[in-house]
Amino acid sequence: xxxxxxxxxxxxxxxxxxxxxxxxxxxxxxxxxxxxxxxxxxxxxxxxxxxxxxxxxxxxxxxxxxxxxxxxxxxxxxxxxxxxxxxxxxxxxxxxxxxxxxxxxxxxxxxxxxxxxxxxxxxxxxxxxxxxxxxxxxxxxxxxxxxxxxxxxxxxxxxxxxxxxxxxxxxxxxxxxxxxxxxxxxxxxxxxxxxxxxxxxxxxxxxxxxxxxxxxxxxxxxxxxxxxxxxxxxxxxxxxxxxxxxxxxxxxxxxxxxxxxxxxxxxxxxxxxxxxxxxxxxxxxxxxxxxxxxxxxxxxxxxxxxxxxxxxxxxxxxxxxxxxxxxxxxxxxxxxxxxxxxxxxxxxxxxx
Amino acid sequence: xxxxxxxxxxxxxxxxxxxxxxxxxxxxxxxxxxxxxxxxxxxxxxxxxxxxxxxxxxxxxxxxxxxxxxxxxxxxxxxxxxxxxxxxxxxxxxxxxxxxxxxxxxxxxxxxxxxxxxxxxxxxxxxxxxxxxxxxxxxxxxxxxxxxxxxxxxxxxxxxxxxxxxxxxxxxxxxxxxxxxxxxxxxxxxxxxxxxxxxxxxxxxxxxxxxx
Ligand SMILES: [Zn+2]
Numbered sequence: 211x212x213x214x215x216x217x218x219x220x221x222x223x224x225x226x227x228x229x230x231x232x233x234x235x236x237x238x239x240x241x242x243x244x245x246x247x248x249x250x251x252x253x254x255x256x257x258x259x260x261x262x263x264x265x266x267x268x269x270x271x272x273x274x275x276x277x278x279x280x281x282x283x284x285x286x287x288x289x290x291x292x293x294x295x296x297x298x299x300x301x302x303x304x305x306x307x308x309x310x311x312x313x314x315x316x317x318x319x320x321x322x323x324x325x326x327x328x329x330x331x332x333x334x335x336x337x338x339x340x341x342x343x344x345x346x347x348x349x350x351x352x353x354x355x356x357x358x359x360x361x362x363x364x365x366x367x368x369x370x371x372x373x374x375x376x377x378x379x380x381x382x383x384x385x386x387x388x389x390x391x392x393x394x395x396x397x398x399x400x401x402x403x404x405x406x407x408x409x410x411x412x413x414x415x416x417x418x419x420x421x422x423x424x425x426x427x428x429x430x431x432x433x434x435x436x437x438x439x440x441x442x443x444x445x446x447x448x449x450x451x452x453x454x455x456x457x458x459x460x461x462x463x464x465x466x467x468x469x470x471x472x473x474x475x476x477x478x479x480x481x482x483x484x485x486x487x488x489x490x491x492x493x494x495x496x497x498x499x500x501x502x503x504x505x506x507x508x509x510x511x512x513x514x515x516x517x518x519x520x521x522x523x524x525x526x527x528x529x530x531x532x533x534x535x536x537x538x539x540x541x542x543x544x545x546x547x548x549x550x551x552x553x554x555x556x557x558x559x560x561x562x
Numbered sequence: 563x564x565x566x567x568x569x570x571x572x573x574x575x576x577x578x579x580x581x582x583x584x585x586x587x588x589x590x591x592x593x594x595x596x597x598x599x600x601x602x603x604x605x606x607x608x609x610x611x612x613x614x615x616x617x618x619x620x621x622x623x624x625x626x627x628x629x630x631x632x633x634x635x636x637x638x639x640x641x642x643x644x645x646x647x648x649x650x651x652x653x654x655x656x657x658x659x660x661x662x663x664x665x666x667x668x669x670x671x672x673x674x675x676x677x678x679x680x681x682x683x684x685x686x687x688x689x690x691x692x693x694x695x696x697x698x699x700x701x702x703x704x705x706x707x708x709x710x711x712x713x714x715x716x717x718x719x720x721x722x723x724x725x726x727x728x729x730x731x732x733x734x735x736x737x738x739x740x741x742x743x744x745x746x747x748x749x750x751x752x753x754x755x756x757x758x759x760x761x762x763x764x765x766x767x768x769x770x771x772x773x774x
Contacts, residue, residue, distance in 0.1 A: 255769040264646075271647070302643050
């Protein structure tokens with residue numbers, strides 16, 4: 211068999227993503243987003259997202275097939291995000307993937323969204339050295355992962371104990387009067403700002419926290435600190451220097467994220483660090499991670515920003531990896547699992 | 563012609579294959595399980611089982627019919643996306659039918675059809691000798707207008723029998739797959755263009771837009 215041709219469907223949040231890859235070549239990456247509609251609500255409303263997924267599914271799949279110049283019957287696998295994510299949103303993607311598989315006889319793979327964020331890097335930078343450490347940061351997750359085998363052995367070293375990093379970006383953006391989603395707007399404002407303008411707290415970095423929560427994150431205290439600082443300024447009748455606050459906030463987030471991820475790689479004796487998730491598109495996180503990885507003698511990898519955010523290509527990339535590794539397809543009765551465990555890369559072995 | 567029909571507008575997860583032979587409709591195979599939270603796990607295996615029982619390959623299906631609700635959204639969407647993508651995957655048309663018609667379409671006399679809308683509400687419509695009178699509605703069972711219906715039926719009628727001022731059938735009935743197909747027969751026969759399925763939501767999403 212030539213390299214596997216796989217379609218990936220991703221509906222864990224507010225984007226309907228359909229990607230098609232052959233081996234590690236990206237042939238199509240179509241996204242229908244409800245972000246504009248979500249912005250009217252100031253955040254992701256699950257019901258709005260689910261409605262949009264249903265409407266977008268068939269046309270988005272068709273666009274991806276056309277873009278790739280293939281038909282469903284050419285596929286060697288159909289992969290879909292089975293979790294984690296918003297339950298109602300996941301169900302639309304899972305239902306669709308099952309029916310496409312049923313209609314065409316193409317094997318089905320229910321896969322983990324987090325591992326897909328790691329796998330997407332293969333599309334730009336080739337096969338992933340094993341083991342690798344993955345730092346996944348987005349509106350839904352802030353996780354340090356150990357990837358021993360991308361086809362089946364993945365574990366979690368640490369994660370946020372409260373807000374995800376992306377959530378903190380959204381909330382602080384709101385405090386600063388910047389639009390949703392906050393990440394790109396804070397990034398942009400921060401470029402004109404002074405990173406050392408205020409020293410915001412770095413969560414879970416105190417000595418005692420480094421014992422219990424060595425690789426974990428906490429961003430809710432940071433968000434509160436920014437809110438208090440803004441409140442205090444306003445009480446004194448001062449203007450809020452948006453660019454400076456954005457830069458100082460972003461510095462605090464990126465500092466903790468990169469520091470702990472590199473610490474994990476060094477302590478686990480792993481030479482490769484991968485960045486993934488929407489926040490991995492942040493320019494400061496990238497430049498800081500590049501600098502620190504180089505100093506630590508680590509290889510740092512990350513895909514281009516468009517592949518960092520949720521998309522179908524990442525699901526297809528993981529699917530292609532699973533097909534190539536001869537992983538078992540999933541049974542037709544697998545559920546959408548909103549809290550799917552990071553250790554379950556695909557649902558092949560978890561069902562009878 | 564063989565038609566795959568799915569309905570997930572109620573707590574019944576349903577799939578069936580109905581054969582259209584001249585003016586006759588035959589139920590070839592049928593799967594139903596009452597599992598209000600199990601739509602995404604059960605529906606595709608049910609379709610698989612129906613195909614097997616009917617001795618058909620997916621290529622033996624000529625059209626798909628889907629109940630478009632009204633119904634609790636999460637489950638309803640699973641049926642509709644399954645119908646739409648199965649049809650797209652085979653290159654065959656898909657047609658939507660109001661799920662309540664799958665119950666009321668066979669009701670004699672003047673009947674209130676009510677399904678469970680959760681949050682202590684029902685989806686409802688009145689039928690006169692099988693013909694729906696007006697658009698489906700959502701509301702509290704005790705707050706329906708005077709409908710002059712002789713009886714009430716459906717999962718919602720059974721559940722809220724005490725609050726309806728209309729005698730209700732105790733045994734819940736669900737959209738009948740043969741009836742759903744029957745209502746789509748003209749479209750199936752004419753090879754009408756495939757439809758973009760839109761659920762009958764009847765409610766707005768639970769969120770308020772932020773003021774600009
Ligand atoms: Zn993600």
